[in-house]
Amino acid sequence: MQVPARFEYERAQSVSHALALLDRHGPESRVIAGGHSLLPMMKLRLARPEVLIDINDLAELSFLGVEGDELVVGALVRHAQLLADPTVGRFFPIFHDAERVIADPVVRNRGTVGGSLCQADPSEDLSAAFAAVRATAVIQGPDGEREVPIREFHRGPYETAVEPGELLTRLRVPLRPGAGSAYEKVERRVGDWPVAAAGAQLRLDGGVIAEAGIGLTAVGAEHFAAPGAEEYLTGRAPGEEAFAEAGRIAAEDCNPQADQRGPVAYKRHLAGELVRRVLTRAAGRAAGRAGDRQAGE
Amino acid sequence: MTQDTSGTTTPMGFGRMHRKEDARFIRGRGTYVDDVRLPGMLHGAILRSPHAHARILSVDASAAEAYPGVRAVITGATLETLNLAWMPTLSADVQAVLATDKVRFQGQEVAFVVAEDPYTARDAVELIDVGYEPLEPVVDARRALDADAPVIRDDLEGRTGNHIFDWEAGDRAQTDAIFERAEVTVAQDMLYPRVHPAPLETCGAVADFDKVTGKLTVWCPTQAPHAHRTLYALVAGLPEHKIRVISPDIGGGFGGKVGIYPGYVCAIVGSIVTGRPVKWMEDRSENLMSTAFARDYHMRGEIAATRDGRILALRVKVVADHGAFNGTAQPTKFPAGFFGVFTGSYDIEAAHCEVTGVYTNKAPGGVAYACSFRITEAVYLVERMIDVLACELDADPAELRMRNLIRPERFPYTSPTGWEYDSGDYPRALRLALDMAGYDKLRAEQAERRRGDGPQLGIGISFFTEAVGAGPRRHMDILGLGMADGAELRVHPTGKAVLRVSCQSQGQGHETTFAQIVAAELGIPPDDVEVVHGDTDQTPFGLGTYGSRSTPVSGAATAIVARKVRERARLVAAAMLEASPQDLEWSVSETGGRWSVQGSAGHGRSIQEIAMAAHSNLELPEGVEGHLDAVTVYNPPNLTYPFGAYVCVVEVDPRTGQVKVRRFVAVDDCGVRINPMIVEGQIHGGLADGVGMALMQLMAFDEDGNHLGASFMDYLLPTALECPSWELGETVTPSPHHPIGAKGVGESATVGSPAAVVNAVLDALRPYGVRHADMPLTPANVWSALRGSPLRTDLAIT
């Protein structure tokens, strides 16, 4: 039995209560959401918080839906909830593609969107998906709310813009009518963390790419994004060659590390190949051939 | 009895029926060692080495000893005073129980804390301060014998290197001569990587030493309870009759629960020291890091053949990585297990192999994971070599196999390394597998796909022969204990029976299979037979369950002891019927077993009536003392040789290296099938194992000797989603020397399937000029192989 070191436990009743508890217990306290990242680390004694502040009762953080021209995803929305939501699927198939390959149903039932982003694991799938759609993170602290563009949210492995004493409360994603998006991952086994994965969103206008968003995970891409490839695509006609070139640029710009999932050259190759594939699929979806998982492969 | 394929009704003997033990398992009512809770029980935890190789400079346990709730801290120094710091392994070596001089692998046991609860024990472990002087580790087995390699076992007198043993089989001169003049020769280096059986239930023990009675009771998930008891007696000097080993329900063993682990000894010492029962349960990482691994064979195979595909000779060289202590569990005369059957299923004129065992700074073990004493490695080698030859000759791998298989008329067949295969019809099994797979159509689809650059189709074949049921006691023993099994059968007055056997189920369904054997012999329903196992105070001596030996050995003992009962029943029936025993005949109908006077079926007695009479005031004939109970010991005359033909179909995406197993056809011949449902379950599990080993199970070590697969995040087990719907077929070739013709099946699929999966993947890659890549064929490895540089899967990827 793997058991964590001793800790105290508090259950927050509201966001303000959670913030008060964070303030009272100081830097050695940690928020716990689904616990699927934090508890394994505690059991391996890689994390030793003195106090856990449980935010699972904060219904205010579980909102998921469209508000105005944005999709709002509460920090406590579970992976499973995101995956099951038809509105999410209609506007952002990228999230459904991604959620289908994140962990397994057991983890997805408990794990949260906020926990995934705050964990800031360099292999987190949702980080790349939110980077691709250029979301905005809403963070609440003792002095009120602030907004951080998702591409400034992650500051490095396991480091985010959320300061001690703050909570991530929700993500806001602008709806882009007519855009298409997709996500694809190479894993060693179902439920495994990615060897590499890529997500893309494309908005076309008058036969050219008006806006491209590309997210990459597990390959050391800064802020989980591929700005060079995005820039290359903007204003260009979508097509096989353009997508392959964008993949090539993204592969060149990322900085993978070798580990037991694969050597650097392989991960770099995958970054390019997967970017090419998700762009092809996103373009297909943008053009109205929605839902065809095989399109362009 | 009519055949019921659903398994919901009960046959009077062999046939499908639901497993008797499943009622408790599916209700969560099994009793595993962690369910054992005794009054006053304490809990142990082990401090393990963070280093692969380091000298121990100091151990300071004072802070742990002072920690509230701690009852004892045991270190190597404590054990030295009891002469228990080292224990013998199953391979005539010694292993540290708790390290004293050096640590020799990451995860090695250094100290043991006993506390009031498991949390306190874990917290206190962290308070033990150990001073280490890190030493250079030996990580790469291929460098272990280098002149400048650090000496791992400087505890052994006069040891100047890491060499453990050399072992050879076959005729070197004859083999070399054939190679000299052969038209075609091929050679291939290959690694069967280190893997771990990773049973759902980790290892653990509850030890209870009663100071008043002097009796030690150990609950522990051991596959060999009697061998454990004898070893505890020999090592600890405790009288054997005062030791009781209870192996409760086991959550998977696969060979990893044959040996004695330091944690068991620590729990025993902990109980002796504190006077209270002590439980120790390993966690997942401890299990993966420190308990018996399997394989780790670095092999070089060579085949000599004619240009038209007749295999003439096979030559093999192996460097076997045994880890820091030589702790493989295998018959004493077989340091390389049964690797000697490496000529597999083929009629080959000459063969020779050399195996060199070496020490490395890794966990000990070596024979585990359903390997049939290294036949897994042997089958993988020969089946890969056949495909390498097929590549060289541009031949069809199915035809090449068909051409060289041992013909049915050659049985009993003596292999060039001296094994006597009992029975088989190999071409029939291979033909059936190819037919089921639709081989020609698959090849046509493959050719079609090869014209494009999309996912490629690969078709892999493996034909295996196993040698199981160890074994004839003249040749086979473990630490001097001959590998024969006892059985006791008691029949109550009402005709219900209790069978006591020495083997121990880890999930194989013994309580059902063995009841069915008795049922078939005595003509009583299997539900009327209680099978008792796993308790040394309750069962006769025997060597346990591994190497697919339960049905071949204990199953035979069961049939024979039941036949003894039946013969005794004949005498009693004769007295009842006032007839001569020779005039009686035995029959089993739907109502059960019966002795009746020949030719007048109505004039007879049922087995239940006979059982009652045997306990009654009936005047018994001379030579019958009363009751029907019997005892036997079965010493197998030979091993049994199950075999099978497997076809695996994969799709490989050459752009990402991902492999998908599309189909798997498995034709198994394990002789007579007692409960076909259980047999199929064993095969399903083994096939899943094969997919796991071939594609994902990765246990590499970095240059510092750090274990890179020490959790299920890194050591991946296959799930239902990686497994196709298995397509099973069967042929039945009974074993001529086994009382019921059964051959054993527990390991067949694990032995046979990895080569089929690997051959399939490499078959898909054939147009790209790839001839070999080592397991596991992860996406990264496949992609690297496509670029001409497959990965070294035993080392860290850099």
Ligand SMILES: Cc1cc2nc3c(=O)[nH]c(=O)nc-3n(C[C@H](O)[C@H](O)[C@H](O)COP(=O)(O)OP(=O)(O)OC[C@H]3O[C@@H](n4cnc5c(N)ncnc54)[C@H](O)[C@@H]3O)c2cc1C
């Ligand atoms: C077996 C397994 C497989 C997995 N596979 C994948 C995979 O393939 N791909 C993938 O992307 N992920 C995978 N994961 C990770 C999983 O998706 C997420 O890590 C997990 O869901 C994180 O969410 P959580 O709610 O469980 O976070 P928790 O473990 O509760 O918290 C994680 C961290 O975030 C902090 N935190 C949580 N919520 C907030 C908040 N609102 N504000 C501020 N800080 C917060 C916590 O303090 C903690 O530091 C896997 C996990 C497991 C256990």
